[in-house]
């Protein structure tokens with residue numbers, strides 16, 4: 599930990615060839631046994647993200663490798679137990695490849711996702727005040743990574759099919775202007 603860095607590559611902003619290369623790398627991402635209950639199939643999530651206007655899927659890159667995936671979505675915050683849809687970005691479909699877990703990259707990627715969402719809000723002059731997500735109460739790695747990235751607990755959420763979740767939120771208020 600310490601010297602690693604991550605970049606978020608917006609799949610939506612790439613031309614067809616570059617996007618195909620990134621999607622090939624996404625298809626190679628894999629999880630540790632038992633983690634499939636917390637997140638969907640990476641390639642399917644990336645393609646779903648590109649197909650739906652409100653979603654922005656990102657490849658997490660570190661050291662020249664695709665190490666993970668995440669999606670930011672507008673107008674869907676209630677999916678994570680937030681009281682309304684539009685006042686926060688939804689962070690969903692977040693994973694770090696099994697070979698790269700435990701190095702701090704999940705923490706860095708979650709923080710980078712908040713910065714990316716903040717930039718988008720400033721650019722489109724939107725009203726979102728931060729980023730919200732839901733995480734299974736049994737997902738210790740997920741809870742730890744989000745907390746280290748500055749997310750705060752906003753309560754229990756009983757929606758979803760995989761058991762009780764925590765709703766976590768990180769406000770843009772403490773960030774410097776992008």
Ligand SMILES: CC(C)(COP(=O)(O)OP(=O)(O)OC[C@H]1O[C@@H](n2cnc3c(N)ncnc32)[C@H](O)[C@@H]1OP(=O)(O)O)[C@@H](O)C(=O)NCCC(=O)NCCS
Pocket residue numbers: 629633636637692693694695698699700701702703704705706732733734737738739740741742743746
């Ligand atoms: C959640 C996830 C993205 C975290 O990525 P990561 O790169 O391993 O995270 P970090 O290395 O930044 O570790 C963050 C914390 O989790 C801890 N951690 C990592 N792997 C762990 C594990 N298997 N069990 C328990 N804690 C773990 C780390 O020790 C660290 O905690 P600490 O700050 O107390 O030391 C990754 O585990 C993952 O892809 N999981 C499967 C998909 C998933 O659960 N996504 C989230 C859905 S909401």
